[in-house]
Amino acid sequence: LRAVNSALEEDELCFSQLNNSCRKTMHSHSEAMLIYSLLSFITLLTVFLNLLVTLHTTTNLLLLSLAVTDFLVGLLQMPAEILLFRGCWILGDFICAVNHFLGYLVVSVSVGSMVLISIDRYMAICDPMFYNTKVTLRRVRYCVCLCWIFSAVHSTWILRDFLKQPEKYKLCHGECVVINSDAEGIVDLVVTFLGPILIITLLYLRVFLVAVSQARAMRSHIAAVKLQRSETEKSKRSEMKAARTLGVVIAVFILCSCPYYCFAVAAESTLVGASSASIEIWLVYFNSSLNPVIYVFFYPWFRKAIKHIITLQILQPAIMNITHLQYEEYKILPKRDLKVHQVS
Secondary structure, three states, X not given: OHHHHHHXXXXXXXXOOOOOEOEXXXXXXXXXXXXXXXXXXXXXXXXXXXXXXXXXXXXXXXXXXXXXXXXXXXXXXXXXXXXXXXXXXXXXXXXXXXXXHHHHHHHHHHHHHHHHHHHHHHHHHHOHHHHHHHOOHHHHHHHHHHHHHHHHHHHHHHOHHHHHOOOOOOOOEOOOOEEEOHHHHHHHHHHHHHHHHHHHHHHHHHHXXXXXXXXXXXXXXXXXXXXXXXXXXXXXXXXXXXXXHHHHHHHHHHHHHHHHHHHHHHOOOEEEOOHHHHHHHHHXXXXXXXXXXXXXXXXXXXXXXXXXXXXXXHHOHHHHOOOHHHOOHHHHOOHHHOXXXXXX
16 A cells, blocks of 8 residues: 555656655646647647748738747747646756746737837828838838847846746746746836836827827818729728727737736736746737737638638649738738838
8 A cells, every 4th residue: 555655646746756856736637638638729729820920921020020929939838838737847947947038038029019010000090191201111120129139138137037047946846937026027017018008008099089080080071082082091991900900919918918917916926837827827828829810800811821721722823922912901002102011
């Protein structure tokens, strides 16, 4: 009986040969298979859909930056969280530090990209006369680069002690956690959640007010030329459609992120990587799966791309020659404006 109990205890340990090994999170076989299957499906779906977005937005740098971070979440962060499902980290302290750094990085870049997209929509709708001269491809590139650089600096500062000593916060062998101080938690909360949400809300409120005033002005403007009015209305509809879509993306991000940051504020110290925070972390990462799903419902070009892949029409030469310039939103633009970055 003692031998059986000893064998059972060893099965519950992450590393049975070590005295200070962490214990596994025990689940029934059916429950474990169901959770593994669900998380694996979400991971593969995230990688697949965001890969399609990145392939179709090669010149749309702001949307591309957001899609790349979502793709990295599915490719790197979600598999790492699946490994932690049993409560055992088997890849060592160095990979643990890299995993947490990438987690902070991709979330920070995603938030920064949404802020830049909101600014872009604000400029396009509220200042359309000077949009093409102010929002140039070079400036967009600089902004995207600065977003990634700032996110890397922010992540490094938040994890500066942990990156030096990844094993500092471990209570047992097989654990991969990082504890942030109150100051670090507040800075991260303001920089990656409260501040961006405030900026985005103010910008979209301004966009909404301008859209309402423009709609009233267009209804009262009867003497305009019919063709010119038609083209203007079509352009405005496209701009507002893009704004609404990105508004939905941002609203979904807020809903997915709120539980994690509420958990971080409620806790005495932010314990990232603990089993109690796994649901909140998965919800943050699940936002990366929802973004391309939103594109499916709002953008015809994305639905067509998925249809071509599922039906293997992508292998036909005529389909392979289709470029990203055939988006519905780009059809309304003059040829001279195709060189200017547009978020559609």
